[in-house]
Amino acid sequence: MEEFDVVVVGGGIAGLSMAAALGGSSLRVCVLEAGPGSAAESPLGGDVTDFDPRVSALTPRSIAFLQRLGAWPLISARRHSPYSHMTVWDAEGTGRIEFDAAEVAASSLGSIVENREIIAALAQCVRQAPNVELRCETQLAELTQGEEHNVLTLSCGATLRSALLVAADGAQSATRELLGLRTREWAYGHRAIVTTAAFEQGHQATAWQRFLPTGPLALLPLSASGERLCSIVWSIDESQADAVLDLDDAAFAQALGEASEYALGAVERCAPRRAFPLRQRHAVDYVVPGAALVADAAHTIHPLAGQGINLGLADVDVLAEEVLQAASRGLSPGRLDVLRRYQRRRKADNLTMMAAMDGFKRLFEQDALPLRWLRNTGMRLVGRAPAVKRRIIREAMGVA
Numbered sequence: 037m038e039e040f041d042v043v044v045v046g047g048g049i050a051g052l053s054m055a056a057a058l059g060g061s062s063l064r065v066c067v068l069e070a071g072p073g074s075a076a077e078s079p080l081g082g083d084v085t086d087f088d089p090r091v092s093a094l095t096p097r098s099i100a101f102l103q104r105l106g107a108w109p110l111i112s113a114r115r116h117s118p119y120s121h122m123t124v125w126d127a128e129g130t131g132r133i134e135f136d137a138a139e140v141a142a143s144s145l146g147s148i149v150e151n152r153e154i155i156a157a158l159a160q161c162v163r164q165a166p167n168v169e170l171r172c173e174t175q176l177a178e179l180t181q182g183e184e185h186n187v188l189t190l191s192c193g194a195t196l197r198s199a200l201l202v203a204a205d206g207a208q209s210a211t212r213e214l215l216g217l218r219t220r221e222w223a224y225g226h227r228a229i230v231t232t233a234a235f236e237q238g239h240q241a242t243a244w245q246r247f248l249p250t251g252p253l254a255l256l257p258l259s260a261s262g263e264r265l266c267s268i269v270w271s272i273d274e275s276q277a278d279a280v281l282d283l284d285d286a287a288f289a290q291a292l293g294e295a296s297e298y299a300l301g302a303v304e305r306c307a308p309r310r311a312f313p314l315r316q317r318h319a320v321d322y323v324v325p326g327a328a329l330v331a332d333a334a335h336t337i338h339p340l341a342g343q344g345i346n347l348g349l350a351d352v353d354v355l356a357e358e359v360l361q362a363a364s365r366g367l368s369p370g371r372l373d374v375l376r377r378y379q380r381r382r383k384a385d386n387l388t389m390m391a392a393m394d395g396f397k398r399l400f401e402q403d404a405l406p407l408r409w410l411r412n413t414g415m416r417l418v419g420r421a422p423a424v425k426r427r428i429i430r431e432a433m434g435v436a
């Protein structure tokens with residue numbers, strides 16, 4: 037039986053960043069990834085099909101964390117798209133609000149990065165860490181939790197022992213099930229359609245978000261020649277999603293142009309579309325003795341403010357800090373008091389953000405006149421209150 041201090045299940049952004057954060061320490065770490073491992077990086081061309089349709093709007097806080105892990109220099113040497121401005125407007129009324137990095141004396145509000153670029157950079161960091169082993173095409177099949185150790189049986193038949201098991205296997209976490217950790221969850225009634233589109237006009241390093249009664253549409257600026265490419269996250273009522281997904285390229289481009297109110301002119305080209313059903317999900321407990329959930333395994337959130345993996349990276353940052361601190365004091369990383377400190381430090385933040393996103397989603401889907409008036413007036417008032425705006429910007433940047 038092989039012995040590890042920490043086994044991480046899942047080699048996505050959360051799992052790899054956890055392993056990278058423990059890289060170079062005295063702990064023996066193993067990452068189990070069901071898939072073939074980090075996908076190839078994107079071709080660095082400038083066409084709509086040269087971009088991963090899955091992107092993350094990373095906050096300055098997440099970027100600083102990736103910098104500490106050594107992943108950010110690898111990402112920035114290839115491709116990312118800083119944005120300095122955000123425009124949000126209501127399709128049903130006159131409400132509109134603008135946020136600018138200059139309002140908080142920052143150079144950008146964040147950066148749009150393709151998920152496969154983040155994963156490739158983190159995998160490179162993990163492979164360079166002498167104390168971390170990455171095993172791809174391997175899954176956790178069985179788990180026995182003992183007083184001091186977890187015993188893990190893998191799909192290949194091997195058996196591992198670990199003091200701490202970190203579940204970073206995403207929203208449908210099978211590890212969470214094996215641990216018996218319950219969730220509270222409900223469907224948002226939205227599906228998110230993602231793709232990359234070329235627009236007639238430049239995006240001006242601005243993230244554009246229009247709230248339609250059927251769900252929010254985001255145009256996220258991509259750094260490519262001419263600055264006319266955007267990553268699209270179009271959240272749309274379940275009842276209408278199939279009809280939009282069935283449109284051919286030309287009809288989809290037309291529908292996207294209309295939905296964006298031609299803010300960047302007509303849509304000239306679109307890459308193939310992918311869709312994700314959206315659920316709010318939150319684990320009642322993130323930890324049990326010897327195990328912890330992080331990122332989407334612990335919580336999933338509507339992508340309307342692009343906070344999902346930003347919350348996940350903050351989980352990882354805090355859990356790694358607690359685990360390293362325990363190790364430096366000669367304590368087992370699986371001790372419940374160590375893991376409870378992680379849960380205490382993260383749960384309230386995650387819940388606050390989830391409640392805010394849920395509130396936004398509900399407020400903007402209401403058709404009743406008083407609510408439309410309320411949100412349009414609210415946007416105008418916030419737009420005229422610099423202190424409130426600065427607070428919102430700092431919260432969204434993860435630096436409040």
Ligand SMILES: Cc1cc2nc3c(=O)[nH]c(=O)nc-3n(C[C@H](O)[C@H](O)[C@H](O)COP(=O)(O)OP(=O)(O)OC[C@H]3O[C@@H](n4cnc5c(N)ncnc54)[C@H](O)[C@@H]3O)c2cc1C
Nearest residue numbers: 046048049050070092093205206331332342343344345346
């Ligand atoms: C449309 C959309 C847009 C989004 N936009 C943003 C954004 O702009 N900003 C933001 O912060 N967040 C965004 N998010 C959220 C973000 O994508 C997720 O929070 C993030 O991908 C979660 O990462 P993760 O590593 O926790 O899980 P995942 O990405 O799901 O990774 C889990 C990994 O575990 C592996 N795995 C699964 N089961 C097993 C197993 N049994 N054994 C071994 N390995 C296993 C999988 O192969 C995978 O590699 C968005 C989400 C959606 C749906």
